[in-house]
Amino acid sequence: MCGIVAYVGDERAYPILINGLRRLEYRGYDSAGVALIHDGELHLHKCQGKVSDLENHVNGAPMLGTIGIGHTRWATHGPPNDVNAHPHLSTSGDIALIHNGIIENYAPIKEELKHRGHVFRSDTDTEVLVHLIDDIQRTEKVDLAEAVRLALNSVVGAYAIVLLSRKEPDLLIAARKSSPLVIGIGDNGEHFLVSDATPIVEYTKNVVYLEDGEIAVIDRKRGLRIKNIKNQYKTPFIQELELHLEALEKGGYDHFMLKEIHEQPRSIRDSMRGRLNLAKGEVVLGGIKDYEQKFVNAKRVVVVACGTSWHAGLVGEYLFEDLARIPVEVEYASEFRYRNPIINEDDIVLAISQSGETADTMAAIELAKSRGATIIGICNVVGSSIARVTHGGSYTHAGPEIGVASTKAFTAQVTVLALMAMMIGQKKGTLTGSKFYRLLNELDAIPGKVEKVLTSEAHVKYIADIYKNATNALYLGRGFCFPVALEGALKLKEISYIHAEGYPAAEMKHGPIALIDEEMPVFVIATKGASYEKVVSNIQEVKARKGKIIAIVTEGDTVVKGLADHVIEIPDAPDCLVPLLASIPLQLISYHIAVMRGCNVDQPRNLAKSVTVE
Numbered sequence: 172m173c174g175i176v177a178y179v180g181d182e183r184a185y186p187i188l189i190n191g192l193r194r195l196e197y198r199g200y201d202s203a204g205v206a207l208i209h210d211g212e213l214h215l216h217k218c219q220g221k222v223s224d225l226e227n228h229v230n231g232a233p234m235l236g237t238i239g240i241g242h243t244r245w246a247t248h249g250p251p252n253d254v255n256a257h258p259h260l261s262t263s264g265d266i267a268l269i270h271n272g273i274i275e276n277y278a279p280i281k282e283e284l285k286h287r288g289h290v291f292r293s294d295t296d297t298e299v300l301v302h303l304i305d306d307i308q309r310t311e312k313v314d315l316a317e318a319v320r321l322a323l324n325s326v327v328g329a330y331a332i333v334l335l336s337r338k339e340p341d342l343l344i345a346a347r348k349s350s351p352l353v354i355g356i357g358d359n360g361e362h363f364l365v366s367d368a369t370p371i372v373e374y375t376k377n378v379v380y381l382e383d384g385e386i387a388v389i390d391r392k393r394g395l396r397i398k399n400i401k402n403q404y405k406t407p408f409i410q411e412l413e414l415h416l417e418a419l420e421k422g423g424y425d426h427f428m429l430k431e432i433h434e435q436p437r438s439i440r441d442s443m444r445g446r447l448n449l450a451k452g453e454v455v456l457g458g459i460k461d462y463e464q465k466f467v468n469a470k471r472v473v474v475v476a477c478g479t480s481w482h483a484g485l486v487g488e489y490l491f492e493d494l495a496r497i498p499v500e501v502e503y504a505s506e507f508r509y510r511n512p513i514i515n516e517d518d519i520v521l522a523i524s525q526s527g528e529t530a531d532t533m534a535a536i537e538l539a540k541s542r543g544a545t546i547i548g549i550c551n552v553v554g555s556s557i558a559r560v561t562h563g564g565s566y567t568h569a570g571p572e573i574g575v576a577s578t579k580a581f582t583a584q585v586t587v588l589a590l591m592a593m594m595i596g597q598k599k600g601t602l603t604g605s606k607f608y609r610l611l612n613e614l615d616a617i618p619g620k621v622e623k624v625l626t627s628e629a630h631v632k633y634i635a636d637i638y639k640n641a642t643n644a645l646y647l648g649r650g651f652c653f654p655v656a657l658e659g660a661l662k663l664k665e666i667s668y669i670h671a672e673g674y675p676a677a678e679m680k681h682g683p684i685a686l687i688d689e690e691m692p693v694f695v696i697a698t699k700g701a702s703y704e705k706v707v708s709n710i711q712e713v714k715a716r717k718g719k720i721i722a723i724v725t726e727g728d729t730v731v732k733g734l735a736d737h738v739i740e741i742p743d744a745p746d747c748l749v750p751l752l753a754s755i756p757l758q759l760i761s762y763h764i765a766v767m768r769g770c771n772v773d774q775p776r777n778l779a780k781s782v783t784v785e
């Protein structure tokens with residue numbers, strides 16, 4: 172939530188900030204702003220809307236400077252408007268600050284600072300930080316870095332901040348707690364500060380991940396110094412970035428979401444690469460090697476996640492229970508953290524997150540960790556906060572996911588969960604030789620089958636055109652495909668703003684069936700497998716009430732074809748792997764409906780890609 176980019180170097184500061192903000196726009200697009208120092212003056216430009224609105228806003232202004240900060244906002248405190256846009260200024264206008272996170276105790280600090288003569292211009296929590304730092308610097312007569320350190324000792328909440336001062340035009344100061352901040356180190360004393368590494372990939376591969384409670388002081392002449400909130404300095408640990416520019420571009424597709432849907436044969440393959448070994452008949456997950464025995468002995472696994480990652484976790488529950496015979500509880504991270512859950516040292520907590528930054532998931536991990544549980548992460552973003560706080564884990568390797576609606580991250584998460592469940596099942600002896608080898612081969616064949624599913628796009632688009640004006644939709648599935656129904660409904664509602672609900676197919680008759688009439692599209696996952704006949708009965712029940720059935724069926728199915736209004740065929744696969752195939756036509760249908768409705772597919776209203784606030 173909110174994207175931060177800052178730069179000190181040469182006169183390219185403005186283009187670097189703007190390009191960086193464009194890359195980070197998926198984190199929030201309520202407003203955008205930049206502040207640059209040039210010729211001893213601080214120049215501030217900010218406005219409601221997207222980065223393109225900011226560019227129009229500054230149109231004609233010279234935008235010079237070799238040091239600057241930029242921000243793209245997802246509103247928390249105060250509506251999206253020009254004054255609430257970041258950067259925020261101190262009363263004198265000398266200091267400018269950008270922030271990602273929430274300052275929870277901002278109200279009393281604001282009152283106090285107002286009494287002390289500071290002039291507040293916005294409704295944001297952020298603004299207290301810039302006034303507080305300014306106040307401390309004046310009253311304590313300390314330098315800016317020390318004022319930042321003292322100020323942060325008195326705020327409660329989450330933050331990644333960067334600030335600059337007109338009086339010290341060669342200095343950027345940054346700090347983080349619970350919100351991400353990456354430092355890029357370029358040539359000739361050039362430095363970048365960014366919420367994630369995507370804005371800097373074309374400039375440098377050398378990065379330092381700022382840790383919680385750390386303050387970075389970047390001086391044009393002295394370079395980077397890092398200290399903690401207790402004023403202890405440390406040597407920066409420079410890492411090499413593994414990210415390529417092509418992964419951040421649309422590559423000829425109209426939207427990132429469509430590109431990411433089509434990338435799935437590759438991203439699923441990448442999730443398995445070096446892990447699934449057909450020749451040796453084994454699954455090796457290096458990142459959890461030390462915890463294999465713990466899994467084998469585990470009395471239960473608790474999954475914590477949000478949104479799409481929670482849906483993947485639900486598929487994980489079915490996989491772990493079926494293949495490894497370990498009881499699994501799947502928890503919304505936001506509920507788990509606030510309800511005093513029973514967690515002990517024998518528990519394994521599996522934290523699933525594409526971004527690795529989701530605040531609720533992070534807090535759930537901290538709670539479980541404090542109670543002695545072993546925390547295993549499944550994250551996509553390498554070096555993300557969640558990946559770094561977990562004891563062990565497996566990256567999904569899906570590559571950057573930029574569309575706000577999660578697609579390839581979901582299938583990569585399910586792939587990693589399938590690998591984990593299979594590996595543990597084999598080690599535990601709950602997955603016997605022939606079944607293990609068959610599943611290994613089936614999983615290996617999934618990328619090819621996904622390619623085949625993607626060839627049905629024209630047909631899916633035809634169906635999308637018929638239902639694009641629906642106001643409600645139901646999604647039904649059973650067993651492994653119940654989470655697919657939930658995920659299908661989430662995809663439709665978040666990008667096309669059509670109200671949609673996912674249900675276990677059999678639950679329909681306990682209430683939702685009352686909604687069905689001739690206007691209601693009902694998407695049903697009705698593939699051949701354990702629940703096939705039951706789902707066919709559910710389809711009959713919908714048809715009897717004149718609902719419109721769009722069914723995802725196994726290739727060659729004739730029974731459902733005779734009942735449904737439309738069918739989309741997918742290749743045959745074992746029940747436990749069907750989510751990897753059945754989710755894809757549902758992603759495509761949501762995408763095409765949203766495009767036909769004129770919605771902003773990659774940046775749906777009110778949403779942001781990584782939710783770093785509660």
Ligand code: M6R
Binds near residue numbers: 478481575578665
């Ligand atoms: O980065 P995370 O996987 O932790 O994000 C969790 C949810 O915010 C995310 O999956 C969200 O539901 C997606 N926008 C859904 O498409």
